[in-house]
Amino acid sequence: MAMLGHSPRFSAAYISRRKNGQVDIFTMLRGRFADVLDRASAHGGATYTTEWWDDESAKMRAAFLPEPPDDFLRNERLIWAMVANSPMFLECELPDLERAYGPDRLLSLLEEDLVGRQILNVAKYHTSINSVHHAYHIHRFVEATGCDLGGVGSVVEWGGGYGNLAKILLRWAETPVTYVIIDIPLMSAVQWLYLSCVLGPDRVTLVDDLDTPIEAGKVNILPVGLAEARPPEADLLVSTWALSECSSEAQQFVVGHDWFGASKLLLGYHDSNEKFAAASGVGDIARARGATVYPIEFLPGGYYAFL
Numbered sequence: 001m002a003m004l005g006h007s008p009r010f011s012a013a014y015i016s017r018r019k020n021g022q023v024d025i026f027t028m029l030r031g032r033f034a035d036v037l038d039r040a041s042a043h044g045g046a047t048y049t050t051e052w053w054d055d056e057s058a059k060m061r062a063a064f065l066p067e068p069p070d071d072f073l074r075n076e077r078l079i080w081a082m083v084a085n086s087p088m089f090l091e092c093e094l095p096d097l098e099r100a101y102g103p104d105r106l107l108s109l110l111e112e113d114l115v116g117r118q119i120l121n122v123a124k125y126h127t128s129i130n131s132v133h134h135a136y137h138i139h140r141f142v143e144a145t146g147c148d149l150g151g152v153g154s155v156v157e158w159g160g161g162y163g164n165l166a167k168i169l170l171r172w173a174e175t176p177v178t179y180v181i182i183d184i185p186l187m188s189a190v191q192w193l194y195l196s197c198v199l200g201p202d203r204v205t206l207v208d209d210l211d212t213p214i215e216a217g218k219v220n221i222l223p224v225g226l227a228e229a230r231p232p233e234a235d236l237l238v239s240t241w242a243l244s245e246c247s248s249e250a251q252q253f254v255v256g257h258d259w260f261g262a263s264k265l266l267l268g269y270h271d272s273n274e275k276f277a278a279a280s281g282v283g284d285i286a287r288a289r290g291a292t293v294y295p296i297e298f299l300p301g302g303y304y305a306f307l
């Protein structure tokens, strides 16, 4: 039975006891990372990616080959790009979650995993600020739209980070979901490794050619270069601070494919800036699809768009 925590040290021991099996899976799979990365890299997709992401990806690639280290989630480039660790986020987000859900529900949604050695900085729920942040996106979406995630059969996520939002969304849904994550090859390989350890290798599949099927009820890792040739279908399209970090061609690709057929949208994005000139285009295309845009009160220049 899950129990509330009181210190990072206690949480570290607690997680390592409960998630010990992930170490064996990681040891077994890390040697296949380079091969998965090769297979994910065998396609195009460069027009969708910004220069900044090309550079970041090259730096992480150098750090994760020939094999990712045990603590790959502590890689400084990965943290900078996709791990929320500001106490300000926690102060704004956790109280809202605690008002909406009881401790048992939060423990089961938020509990961290052992693989990758994420930093545990929210001892009460044995979790990280990043997992609270990802759960908060889902909470805001559910609250604003009334969507029952248990009734969502398929999700496409554009730009899934290391797979953490997918993990929490699957916990939230509590029912089998066919989940597709579209990303650049390096992050496809990271998601394959992370989610295989967390969910079990039989629940994750790499879609690496035109004939590999999208498997129902699994997480399907789809490198962006293949998405054009075989666009997936979804009830819900998710993209948090990802489509906004791509080129406008990427945004037009999603629009041109009718948002993969999704009738529901969970989007987070920011205003355009020097690095990401097309970022605010996400708000324009989301509004045109019928989504409502919500400025994020504590994050100036940040928005959700929900449908």
Ligand SMILES: C[S@@+](CC[C@H](N)C(=O)[O-])C[C@H]1O[C@@H](n2cnc3c(N)ncnc32)[C@H](O)[C@@H]1O
Binding pocket: 045, 048, 049, 050, 053, 081, 082, 083, 158, 159, 160, 161, 162, 165, 182, 183, 184, 187, 224, 239, 240, 241, 242, 243, 245, 246, 250
């Ligand atoms: C800032 S991170 C956000 C990650 C995650 N969605 C989150 O909210 O923590 C941006 C994500 O977009 C992905 N990305 C960048 N260029 C992309 C492209 N051309 N196609 C798909 N995903 C891309 C990155 O690899 C990364 O996973």
